[in-house]
Amino acid sequence: MAWKIVIAGGGFGGLYAARTLERILPPQSARITLVNDVNFMLYTPLLPGAAAGTLEPRHVVVPLREELKHADLRLGTVVGAAPDHGRLSVRGPEGDLEELAYDHLIVALGSISRTFPIPGLAEHAIGFKTLPEAIALRNRLLRSFEIAEAMEDGREREAYLTFVFVGAGYAGVEGLAELQDFAADAIELYPRCRTSGTRFVLVEARDRIMQEIPRSLAEFATRELRGRGIEIRTGTQLEEVREDSVRLSTGETIPTRTVAWTAGVKPHPAVAELGLPLDGGGRIRVDSYLQVEGRENVWAIGDAAAVPDAAQKYQRPTPPTAQHAMRQGRTAARNVAAATGAGHRRRRFTYKTLGVFVDMGRNQAVAQTLGIRWRGPIAWFLARTYHLLLMPGMKRRTRLVIDWSIGLFFGRDASELGMLGHPPALQGQSSGGTGEEAAGD
Template identity: 40%
Template sequence: MPKILIVGGGYAGFYTAWKLEKLLKKGEAEVTIVDPLPYMTYQPFLPEVAAGSIEPRHAVVAHRSHLKTTRIIAGKVTGINHATSSATILPNAGESFTQGYDHVVFTAGAVSRTFPIPGVADEAIGLKTIEEAIAVRDRILGNFDRAAQLPAGPERERLLTVVVVGGGFAGIEIFAELRSLASDLIKSYPELEFADTHFHLIEAMGRIMPEVSLKTSHWVLKNLDERGATVHLDTQLKSAKDGIIELSTGESFASDLIIWTAGVMAHPILKNTDFPLDERGRLRLRADLRVEGDEGILEGAWGAGDATACPDLSGGGVGGFCVPNAQHAVRQGKLLANNLVAALRGEGPTDYLHKNLGAVAGLGLNVGVFQSGKLAITGWPAWIAHRGYHGLAMPSFERKFRVAGGWWNNFWLGRDIVSLEARETPRVAFEEFASRPK
């Protein structure tokens, strides 16, 4: 029986395996998926998770709940040798081992791309995982609790200053969502005032959100300014050492929460493979999602998602390739499953073609933007479109109901503002009173 190995259980990997289960006949192929995490994260919901609008567990999809016939290995692939059709796997528990395959699907995705700026590696946090979103939420809620006990001064100002680096969709969404959260929190803290909170977004380019028109991006800037948030355009972060933000403009201030969203890069595990990579370290693909080397197609090698350089046949991609986003990853995963089954049955593959219908972003409760061609919608209608689109795009009816139910409860009960920072040290309460041998 042919063996299919899927490397990575994110968007593209999960959807590939999910669709394969529906397409493959019994005994037609054995599918294995390898990922160190037991779930797929729906990343467009991370800003709302950080802002307390979505329960964290509702923004992830458990592999074992939906992949019934796929073999699931909790671990990570540390190397791939396609010349011998084998991969080295390090499980979360146990010794490393070698796994053979007939077809390999690389869908390990991307990781945060940073620069050697002093302090960033030690002080900042990304927004690629559900764990990061939870940590951001708990940090801002905990900082409000601490700041409320302090007199006005540098320490309180540091606790209530939030910095986001990167003005793309991810950066603007988390920035606006946290601004919305902070505005709500002020109502619960009589010791604090709105003017005590400070929000700074740092963008090296001269505009934000290149996915929308310049006019729409200007509307977003105006809206953020009216809400008390500051956007620094044409500005670079020079240092974040010890939480002291130093900008290329000469400005300097302290922050206890620095969020990095300034770009992604293909998963570094690709360097431990014999796959052909482009100059940016991405897996080189044909439009039919097969890996393409210097001498043609690599038989039995496939890829999809953020770690790949897939030609964008619609003509709308950057540099001729599909941009790394959820729209492409989900659709590529589904098509990859179809093409894999076609290959197993001796049929020809289909090229990937998806024309971006638009971009939609949530900017906090009741505020959003939508752009499709020259059509732009802002404010409450765009926010409804944002929730509607992503609510429908969330995998499985079970997760759709959980997310929609949370939104419905929040509509009547308000945003949940409970901080669970103590989860990071769960044994403290037990250890403090535990009896010990003399």
């Protein structure tokens, strides 16, 4: 009999779990099914590059079918589970509901942006967690430049040329820095905007940016960002977002048309529908073997799981990073193999962070690897090399090198292609695909 192993979520954790299972379990002994809502894995560390137009959006994703050998990819959304009966409920692309039976389940559903009930936030702010959001941010910047360029009054232009980022973890800082770098290039094409200049503001509730890295590196990054004219407001909270401004806890109102929300993550809501024990933050409670509390055959990894962190004496959960998720994927796969009696020994998850890279564009970065701190161009080079090596497949690595090289020598493209994938009615569309003629007909 072949074991039925189902993996819910095909991101960093799920893909690495599937690939490890494929390697260690012969196809005749296990039927592996990977369920994901899209047919690719998003390589999030490169998302800021896609937002800034340095990398083509298709070059920051990994098509799952290309990476899987004999595991089955099932496109669908996980909507629930019956752990007592070994079943996972999946809604297919056409809306049909299917019950997948499993002997072992690995949950790797990741996270979404964590928001707070701040007036106007949901209506006016853009997240920075998914590819559509990253591309929307870039398009919003270019669209704002176009609108501002047509305005006679310099004061009116101000809100369109001001960009506010809320949340200064490394993802927020990288996104802001890359986008500001892109704006500095693109504005050369807009003579009126150039005279007004752009304004970038980073708002952070805590006392310093990037709590994830040592203070000295965060201070270096702060100096670098301030040197570029970016305003950093620490110890400050967002109180309200309006269509044309934000209000901060200091009482200040900043005119802006673009607010990017990068203030942390929380587990994907589907996680709460699986009938599994959760911690106070909504993450699935697992032991250091990644086994869900009270369940012999359910495992959870990545941003969706509260995995006891060996680096903190198992007292706190591991941080939500790709480095942890992919390694947890491998460990979970080995432990599942051990549970099926395939000869592997059960292992605890003991990984401690080896390093962290924060790419700030303009050949600047900060990094810490194996206790050594790097900053400036050398850190930037290390960061790019690291992601290049981690990106699966020679084809995709080559594409990254080509994109980066083109960006270095020829600059970036400033077309706004927001309509891609959303064609207008067949009749009367413009060559840009906006379909305005169709509406007027």
